[in-house]
Amino acid sequence: MGLSRRSMLKRIVASSAIVIVPFSAFAEWMEAAFKADNYKSALAAIGSENLIASDKIKLKAPEIAENGAVVPIQVSSTLENIESISILVEKNPTPLTGQFKMFPGLKPDFKIRVRMGETSKVVAVVKADGKSYATESEVKVTIGGCGG
Amino acid sequence: MRVKAKLVDGVATIKVLIKHPMETGRRKDEAGNIIPANHVKTVTAHVAGVQVFELNSGVGISKNPFIQMVLSGRSIGDTIDLRWSDSSGKTGETSVTLK
Numbered sequence: 279m280g281l282s283r284r285s286m287l288k289r290i291v292a293s294s295a296i297v298i299v300p301f302s303a304f305a306e307w308m309e310a311a312f313k314a315d316n317y318k319s320a321l322a323a324i325g326s327e328n329l330i331a332s333d334k335i336k337l338k339a340p341e342i343a344e345n346g347a348v349v350p351i352q353v354s355s356t357l358e359n360i361e362s363i364s365i366l367v368e369k370n371p372t373p374l375t376g377q378f379k380m381f382p383g384l385k386p387d388f389k390i391r392v393r394m395g396e397t398s399k400v401v402a403v404v405k406a407d408g409k410s411y412a413t414e415s416e417v418k419v420t421i422g423g424c425g426g
Numbered sequence: 427m428r429v430k431a432k433l434v435d436g437v438a439t440i441k442v443l444i445k446h447p448m449e450t451g452r453r454k455d456e457a458g459n460i461i462p463a464n465h466v467k468t469v470t471a472h473v474a475g476v477q478v479f480e481l482n483s484g485v486g487i488s489k490n491p492f493i494q495m496v497l498s499g500r501s502i503g504d505t506i507d508l509r510w511s512d513s514s515g516k517t518g519e520t521s522v523t524l525k
Contacts, residue, residue, distance in 0.1 A: 347488060370486055379480040390493050
């Protein structure tokens with residue numbers, strides 16, 4: 279079976295598109311990860327399906343949040359070669375809240391405020407050396423912060 | 427966008443506050459129409475054109491986002507340029523010089 283020039287070209291374009299898309303998707307805002315509507319698929323979308331529990335990550339979150347609309351979180355880590363740090367709220371309608379990327383001179387120590395719809399685990403996922411390490415903390419929410 | 431910086435022994439602690447509604451896309455207005463989602467997507471920091479920080483965010487970040495970052499190896503006179511962009515395409519920027 280001979281391939282026409284046109285169909286050959288189509289194949290080349292299609293195969294190179296497969297290679298290029300993930301790169302541009304990674305450099306850009308991660309649409310699929312931020313829109314993932316459950317914890318498992320959010321973890322899958324950031325490439326962290328297999329979490330390794332680590333005591334080298336410190337996650338500071340309140341035990342009780344009276345107002346789920348503003349829950350202060352601090353995350354820091356002593357892991358080496360960190361690529362990114364993601365904060366997920368397991369039971370939020372879209373669990374991934376934010377992801378910090380690492381740069382030379384940037385300390386893996388951040389504060390941020392997240393929304394929580396209900397009592398849930400807050401999970402910090404640290405990607406380092408191609409592995410995903412995690413620490414979690416349960417936050418009790420009295421008034422949810424995701425609705426109206 | 428407001429920013430505060432404190433430099434101690436070469437370590438700069440930068441606090442950023444962005445005035446933004448962070449609409450989740452789940453809220454309704456008085457007429458019962460859904461207010462479309464609009465949230466900060468990225469926050470970046472550069473020093474002399476070199477990127478030193480990036481946050482990607484979704485609707486799970488609180489209204490009027492607050493972020494604190496810590497930069498090491500900084501000195502007096504360094505200017506940190508901060509920039510945000512949201513899902514509607516709006517952007518904002520400000521800078522702070524360490525002293």
